Amino acid sequence: MKHRSTKGQAYDLAMLDVRYTFADEQDKCAACHRVPWRTYGAEWFQLQTHHIVKQGRIHERCNLLRLCNRCHDLTELARIKRDDGTYWPYLKLAHCLTLKIESDLAYVDFERLEEIYRKRLPEALPVPEAFIAERGVGLGWYRRKAKQ
Numbered sequence: 001m002k003h004r005s006t007k008g009q010a011y012d013l014a015m016l017d018v019r020y021t022f023a024d025e026q027d028k029c030a031a032c033h034r035v036p037w038r039t040y041g042a043e044w045f046q047l048q049t050h051h052i053v054k055q056g057r058i059h060e061r062c063n064l065l066r067l068c069n070r071c072h073d074l075t076e077l078a079r080i081k082r083d084d085g086t087y088w089p090y091l092k093l094a095h096c097l098t099l100k101i102e103s104d105l106a107y108v109d110f111e112r113l114e115e116i117y118r119k120r121l122p123e124a125l126p127v128p129e130a131f132i133a134e135r136g137v138g139l140g141w142y143r144r145k146a147k148q
Helices: 013-025 069-075 093-103 110-117 129-135 138-147
Strands: 002-004 010-012 047-051 064-068
Touching: 013 047, 013 064, 047 069, 064 069, 064 093
Parallel strands: none
Antiparallel strands: 002 010, 047 064
C-alpha cells in the first residue's frame, strides 16, 4: 500500500515500518555516540534517521543511519562551531559508510547502496578524530561539569 507524504512522495508503508523499527533499535548517534534527549552542557540532542544515499530516500535498512541532530546537520554540510571556536568537520558519504559498518554491520550492503546511488560508492573513510574524541565524553562529561 502506498502512502503520499506532505511532500508529495509516495512511500510504501512496509518500508516506513523498516525505518521505524530501525529507529527503535538504535539508541545512540552512530558518529558521536550521544544518547538522545539528554543534555550535554546547554544542548539537547535527539536522534534522526539519515539516508546514506539520498536519491529516492529509500527506507531500506542498508541505507539508514541514526545520527543526533548535530551530526545529521553535518552530513548536510552545515557549519557548526565547536566550543574551542573551530568548526566540526563535515560527515561525507565516505564517512557515513564507515559509520554504517561500525553501528549496523549485519545490514551493510554496499552493492544495494550502489544500485540506489546509480554509481560507484566512494571508498569508506575513517571517522574524523573529533567524533572519536567525543565518544569518550558522553554523560560523564556533563555530570563532571554539573558538579563544578
